[in-house]
Each structure stands twice: as C-alpha cells, then as structure tokens.
Amino acid sequence: MKIHHLNCGTFCPSCQRLLEGKGSWLQSAKMCCHCLAIETNEGLILVDTGLGVQDVLTPKHLGRTFRSLMRPKLELEETALFQLDQMGFNRRDVRHIILTHLDLDHAGGISDFPAAKIHACSTEVEAALRPHWRDQLRYRAKQFDFNPKWAATINTTDDWFGFENIHRLKGIQEEILLVPLHGHTRGHCGVAVKQSSGKWLFHVGDLYMDRRSLYGKAPAAMTQCENLLAVDNRQRLGYVKRVRQLIDEHGDEVEVFCAHDMSELNYYQDA
Template sequence: MRIHHLNCGTLCPYCERLINGKGSWTKPGKMICHCMLIETNQGLVLVDTGFGTSDIENPGQLGKPFLALTGAQLNPSDTALAQITALGFQREDVQHIVLTHLDLDHAGGISDFPNAKVHVYRPEHEAAMHPSWREKSRYRPAHFKHNPKWVLHDSGGDQWFGFSGIQVIEGLGDDVALIPLTGHTQGHCGVAVRSAGGWKLHAGDAYFYHGQMEAQPHQPVGLKIFENLVQINKRQRLENQLRLRELALEHRGQVEVFCAHDPVEFERYA
C-alpha cells in the first residue's frame, strides 16, 4: 500500500517557545494536522481529515474559543479534498475514512467525502452524539449534519504488539486497524497501517510532542498544560502514553509511531 502524508490544517497558538520547545517568546508556535492517505485495493483510505471546506467557508462553526486558542490557519489548499485532488484523484475515490477520534480538528473534513464509510470506535461515536457539558466544544454538529455513513467498531480479541487491535476494513485484513488509546477522549484510538517498510501507527492525540516518545520523556510546558486541559481521563491517557513509549522504544525498526500535531515528526515523511 502506498501512503501519502498530508498536513490538513496548521495551528499557530501562542507562543513558539511554550509550544515547540524553542524559538521566540513572542512569535506564535506551529502545530499541524497530520493525516494519511492510503492507496489500497479497496480504494483510497483517509486516516483523519483535518479541517474541511465547510470550516474554511464558515470558520464560526469551529467556535470562537477554539479559533482564539489555536490560531488556526484555515487555507483552502490545506484541506484533504484539495490535496487529494492535486494528487490526481477524485473525492469519490475515497472509500473509507478511519478516525482516531471526532474532535473538530480531526473530523472536520468528513463531509467533503459523503460517499465514504466513516470508521470510528463506538465509544467515541457515543461521546460525540451525546456529549457531556465538558465535551460539547470539541464535537461540532456541523461536521455530522450530512449523516455520515458510520461504521462503528467494538473492541475485539485481536492483538497488535500487546495492544487490542480492531480490523476495520473488509478485504484488508489487519493491514489497517484501530488501536484503542483512550484518555484524550472517551473513544480515542490510534490507527495502525502496515506498509512495505513496517508498521506506521498514527497515535492521534495520545501525545503531542516527539520528546514524549524518548527514553527520557520531555515536552514543552505549554503542551503539557494543553494536554491536561483537554483530557477526559488522565489515568487512561498516561497509561496509554507509557505503553506507546515502550512500543516505540522496544520495536524500533518494526513500528514507527507519530502523533497528529507535531511538525517535527511530520517532516520525517513530508
């Protein structure tokens, strides 16, 4: 399977030193929305979508607090649809969308592919459709009003490097799997993809900074505050983050782990 790595949204929160760990105290930082486009014998598979064209046309649907906090740069050319078209494909070629979770900066583009099956872990779908007061700001009804073709998945008995693995796309076996990594949200998952060079694990928002996957983990203070601010279950988040770090260190060469928002990790593939 051929994998394309796409940045489907740039975020510029205050400030560079607190977000990226170096640089200016006065200039904004930089975060990205790392998505994957996979060419398979079942059509194109999109892992997360970043922002969609409706977000560009109507930024207000993302909410003023989100826009103010993240400094989102809403560029039409950054959408998954624009980048997929630039690669020579059509929106109809996207047959499946596999989501780490349904936060607004991960699922904003699903309406750009109305014919695609949208795969998500069932607890995440339940949280998005019936959010608590703490969750309402992260799940945006405008992203789901087109009645997506949901395909909901439950935990199975399959194992993936010691994690629970859920096969999501018929015909691809375990080449694409949801890996429950709850804590950031109730149904947060990673998405594992088998490639010629080994496994790629898109860890979503299970962590935010490449230094968190090192033997001596570290992260900028601004990201640490943000992680704690948006988590739903701290214990689960920290436990899964520890397991991810062990995976990244013990299976280096077999599994490449990356998160959704780290520009340093994205540059490895871009």
C-alpha cells in the same frame, strides 16, 4: 499500497517559545494535522481528515474558543479534498475514512467525502453524537449533520504488540487496525497500518502532541495542554508509557507519530 503524509490544517497558537521550548516569545508556534492518504487496489483510505472545506468557509462552526486559542490558518489548500484533487483524485475515490477520534480538528474533513464509510471506535461515535456539555467545544455538531455513513467496527479480544482489544475494520482488506488508546477522549484510538515493506506505521492521534512528551521532556506549557485536553489523563499517561515501551522494544517493526507534531510530519514529507 502507497501512503501519503498530508497536513490538513495548520494551527498558529501564540508564543512559540512557550509551546515549543525554543524560538521567539512573540512569534506563534506551529502545529499540524498529520493525516494519511493510503492508495489501495480498492480506492483511497484516509486516516484522520483535519479541517474540511466547511470549516474554512464557515469558521464560526469551529467555535470562538478553538479559533482564538489555536488560531487555525483556514486555507482551502490545506484541506484533504484540495490536496487529493491536486494529486489527480476525485472525492469519490475515498472509500473509507478512519478517525483516531472525533475532535473538530480530526473529523472536520469527513463531510467533503460523503460517500466514504467512516470508521471510529463506537464509544467515540457515541460521545461525539450525544456530547456531554463539557465536550461541546471539542465535538462540533455541524461537522456531523450530513448523515455520515458510520461503519460498525469489529471488536475483538486480539492484541497487537500487547495492546489489547483491537478493532478490525469492515470492508478493508489491508492490515489496518484501530488500537484503543483511550484517555484524550473516551474512545480515542491509534491507527496501525501495515506497509508493503512489512513495517507498521502507528498514528497515535492526540495521545501526545509533542514527541518529547513520550520521554517527559516536552515544554511545560505543552505538557499542560496535553493534560488539560484529556478526559481521563491518568489513562492517557498509561498509554503514553506503553507506546514508549513499544518504541523501545519494537522500534524496528513499528514507527510512531502523532497528529500535531510538525517535526514528525516534516520527517515523512522530506523523506
């Protein structure tokens, strides 16, 4: 098993100083869409997809609010499809896509891999395909209108390092689990991947967006964004606390990172 850490979408929201707590008041902050491409014996597995080709070519599908607040770079070179092509893969090599949740900046790339099975928490799929009016800015119908191959997850009462009711994934031999971390969205989950070394990688999606949030030390503006984007912020904060405990107690067995923190992505890409 070989794991690649990809950035499938850069956002440049205004005011680096406000959002990052350092740097310039005039320059923009930088956020990424940290995705994984996992090479296995049975093909490729993607964890999250960032923005896809259609998002880059037809950005109006993303909605005006998202574009004006997050200011995505929208470059074809950042799509998973382009990056995998550069690595010598074909779109049909991607057999499975696992999504932490279905917000537009995570599910945008799924239509670039129409043959792949899409795995996500059933609560999340339900919320995205029949969105409440309040959720229509975050779930974009255009991203799902190609008849995606949704795969039902296997719900269990098993736990993983104390996180209950994990979902297992049909047709995936590797130890990859969907771990409920609800709150950012209704069916938001983390994805735990057991590496060949035995150490787990835990992609926690948008549980937080700045690693300092785990310790209550993110800039106030960033904390405000994390709070406002959550459908159930109390629930989200409960999971933030548990992930912090996981790092404190099992940091030698599990590595945690989120979707949008550039410094976490740099750590893996520089390694």
